Each structure stands twice: as C-alpha cells, then as structure tokens.
Amino acid sequence: PQSPNWANWAIPLTIAVGETSMAIFAMTFLDLRRRRPLMHRVFVGFVIFQLLMLAITPLIGYRPAILIETAGVFVIAVMILTAALMLIRDGYRPARYFLLAWTALLVGVVAYALVSFGLLPKIFLTEYGIQIGSALEMTLLSFALAFRIRDLENEKQRLIRRSRDQLEAQVAERTRDLNEAMKELSELNLRLHEHSLRDGLTGAYNRRFVDQHVEAMRQRCAEGQQPLSVLMIDLDHFKQINDRYGHLVGDDCLRTVADVLHSQLLNDEEKLVRWGGEEFVILLPGVGHQAALQRAEQIRSNLAACPSTVQNQSVQLRTSIGVASADAAQLESVACLLESADGALYQAKRGGRDRVVVGQIAGCIKDETSDLR
Structure with missing residues (x-):
C-alpha cells in the first residue's frame, strides 16, 4: 500500500520469475540436455530472455511488460507441452506423469492469461486458475517425482551392473593376459634351462x-x-x-x-x-x-x-x-x-x-x- 508503483512492477516481475522457474524445472526433470539437446537450447534461450525482462521491465513500462510476460505464459506452455510429447514419443516414461501434472497448472495459467486479455469472464475458477492448477500440479508432480526417483534408482542399478560386468570383464582379460604372460615366462624359463644344459658350440648336452x-x-x-x-x-x-x-x-x-x-x-x-x-x-x-x-x-x-x-x-x-x-x-x-x-x-x-x-x-x-x- 505504501508503494503502489512497486506493487505494479511486482506483477510482471513475479510472472517472469515464475516462467523462468518453470523452464528450469522442465529442463531438469525431463533431462533435456541429454535427451533432447536442441529443445534444451530453446529452453535456455527462453530463460535468458526472461532474465533480460527482469532487468528492463522498469524501463519499458507496466503495460508492455505485463503483455510480454502474459504472452510468455503461452510460449512456455507450448514449449513444455512440446518437450513432454517429444519425450513421450521417445519412450521416456516420467514424461507422461510430468505432462499430466503440468497440464493442470497450464490450464489454470492459460485461463488466467485469457482473463487478462478479456477473452474469458472473471469467475472464481479463471481468476484463481493459477493457484488451483498449482495445487493439482504439486499433487500430481509428487507422483511424477516418485516415478522419476524410481527410474533414477533403476538407472543407477543398471549402471552399477554394467560397471560390475565391465570390471569383471577387465579382470578376466587381465587374468588371461597374466596367465599368458606366466605361460610365456614358464616357456622362456624352460628354454633357458634347456639352453643351460646345452653346449654352445655343438648343440649337444653338457x-x-x-x-x-x-x-x-x-x-x-x-x-x-x-x-x-x-x-x-x-x-x-x-x-x-x-x-x-x-x-x-x-x-x-x-x-x-x-x-x-x-x-x-x-x-x-x-x-x-x-x-x-x-x-x-x-x-x-x-x-x-x-x-x-x-x-x-x-x-x-x-x-x-x-x-x-x-x-x-x-x-x-x-x-x-x-x-x-x-x-x-x-x-x-x-x-x-x-x-x-x-x-x-x-x-x-x-x-x-x-x-x-x-x-x-x-x-x-x-x-x-x-x-x-
């Protein structure tokens, strides 16, 4: 109440922070860096743009800032949906639970954005769509995270088994090399012993x-x-x-x-x-x-x-x-x-x-x- 200007600027700034957090969380949860490098670069570009908006929002005015950030809601929604669908097609199981959880939030966010543009009437569900969607998202994401943790544990066990198999293979190979070296050494010792029993000039025994x-x-x-x-x-x-x-x-x-x-x-x-x-x-x-x-x-x-x-x-x-x-x-x-x-x-x-x-x-x-x- 004491700072109405700050109250105005807080809205677009908060939206920018929220969109940035959404992008970073989606990149991390979906493991885009490893699974979809090109889509990962798109998300990184969006995060950089939002960080730039945080810096220039006080300079461009409230209305342009709120319109840009509101439009950004649609952009990040499309990006998250696209990334999730791509990974579902790739067979990445956690992406299905992620998409289900984020759909609830995205519906609420889109509803709020449409109210801001005057395309939907302001009612309880649309005005508090973000809060309602967030509650549903947190509930569903808890399940998604559980599946993600399980998959990570399975991946860890798979890596452990592979490392153990590789180690056993290396040990077997080293053992085989050692046995071959011991065999060669034994044969060399046998030849040396045989040589020690021979006369160097005639080849007869000594x-x-x-x-x-x-x-x-x-x-x-x-x-x-x-x-x-x-x-x-x-x-x-x-x-x-x-x-x-x-x-x-x-x-x-x-x-x-x-x-x-x-x-x-x-x-x-x-x-x-x-x-x-x-x-x-x-x-x-x-x-x-x-x-x-x-x-x-x-x-x-x-x-x-x-x-x-x-x-x-x-x-x-x-x-x-x-x-x-x-x-x-x-x-x-x-x-x-x-x-x-x-x-x-x-x-x-x-x-x-x-x-x-x-x-x-x-x-x-x-x-x-x-x-x-």
Whole structure:
C-alpha cells in the first residue's frame, strides 16, 4: 500500500520469475540436455530472455511488460507441452506423469492469461486458475517425482551392473593376459634351462645335463628291467688339427662330428653329450652290450667316411671309442659306467687309436651277497 508503483512492477516481475522457474524445472526433470539437446537450447534461450525482462521491465513500462510476460505464459506452455510429447514419443516414461501434472497448472495459467486479455469472464475458477492448477500440479508432480526417483534408482542399478560386468570383464582379460604372460615366462624359463644344459658350440648336452638327469635315466631303465650303455668318443690327433689350422677350424670339425653323432641317435631317449674338449659321450638307455658295440663301430666308420674340408684340404676324422654296458638294475652308479667307458677309451688310444674297445664293468655291479646280509 505504501508503494503502489512497486506493487505494479511486482506483477510482471513475479510472472517472469515464475516462467523462468518453470523452464528450469522442465529442463531438469525431463533431462533435456541429454535427451533432447536442441529443445534444451530453446529452453535456455527462453530463460535468458526472461532474465533480460527482469532487468528492463522498469524501463519499458507496466503495460508492455505485463503483455510480454502474459504472452510468455503461452510460449512456455507450448514449449513444455512440446518437450513432454517429444519425450513421450521417445519412450521416456516420467514424461507422461510430468505432462499430466503440468497440464493442470497450464490450464489454470492459460485461463488466467485469457482473463487478462478479456477473452474469458472473471469467475472464481479463471481468476484463481493459477493457484488451483498449482495445487493439482504439486499433487500430481509428487507422483511424477516418485516415478522419476524410481527410474533414477533403476538407472543407477543398471549402471552399477554394467560397471560390475565391465570390471569383471577387465579382470578376466587381465587374468588371461597374466596367465599368458606366466605361460610365456614358464616357456622362456624352460628354454633357458634347456639352453643351460646345452653346449654352445655343438648343440649337444653338457656335463650339467649328466649331473641332473642321468640318474633318472638309470632309474627308468632299472624299473623296465633294461640295460644301459655308454659310448665315450674321442677325436684322434685333434690337437694337430688345432695347431695346424687354428681353433676356428677345430671348432668347425667339432660341429661336424656333433652333427654326425646326432644323426646316429635312434630316438629321443638317446642323448649326445659333449664331455669336454674333443670328447663326446652317447647315452644309450635300453641298448645292450652287443648292440652298443655295433653302434660304436658304425659311428667310427661313419666319421671316418665323412671328411671335413678345411682350407680346400680334406681332414680325415678318426675316433677312438670306449664302450661300457650293464643291466641298469644291477648297476652301482652311472658314474662307474662312465669311468669304465673312459678306461676303455684310453685303452683304444694306447692300442693305436681308430678303434672300439669294451670296458670292464665288474666293479660297477652291485654285490648281491652284501645286499642279502
């Protein structure tokens, strides 16, 4: 009463604030930013216009301001209806409840606007249409918000499930990658272990292989009631080859010998070992004395018939071989059998080289009488 001018300005200003609030609420509830970006920009433009009207209303006069704001009621009503219908068509369920709630308010607002333009008579329902519509709107929006909250909870649960599924998939993928890496590492370790048991020059096994595996070989033969034979092979006059042609040529000769010896192995159980220098050992599980002797003679003759060409000159490879065989179940140790083959090898050397000699194994056989005692 004390400020009639302010009372006049308060009406269009209040309408502007109300229309702005309606636009912001509709944008938020209907999730227009994500679901309808173009319609969201239209609503943002309307809000900006209303904020501008709040600033210029005192400058343009009461009647123009009230007419613009009243027209804005129709605009926001159409915008809200359009947005709600679009989202209903998109299958967004909360939009149906939102439209039902806002229809009550919009009817009251439109009725009030039509009264302002003199298009409807001023009666209780039209004059207080906004208040009546607001009461109905709040009641219906409470239901709409309940459905919205439920949908948000469902969406949250869906996102949680999807995140859990993605996490489980990532864990499974990482586990698979880890298992593959562990498998590769295991294979690499196996190759490294295998490499550590090999002679770098010839590719034959080294003495470490004998230390780690030969007892298991004897045990398998003993369990199968099989013999075990050893061939100790040495190149004759190899030092002369090194002195005359050099160690590189000597290495080539060793590789040639190793290739020939490898070709004489009949199965995977038979093993070629570089014992040291120009000496090689062939382990023959399951091969008896007579067969081992024949194999040794064949190896000696094959090496003699396989000259190595060095600096355009043919180098004859002669070998001395010591043979030792025993029943694996009666054998004291493989080391004893190796000593027997080594002794036979040196007998071949002293006997003129390029020959095969059989070693004595009497000292390698277990004393059965002592076992019985």
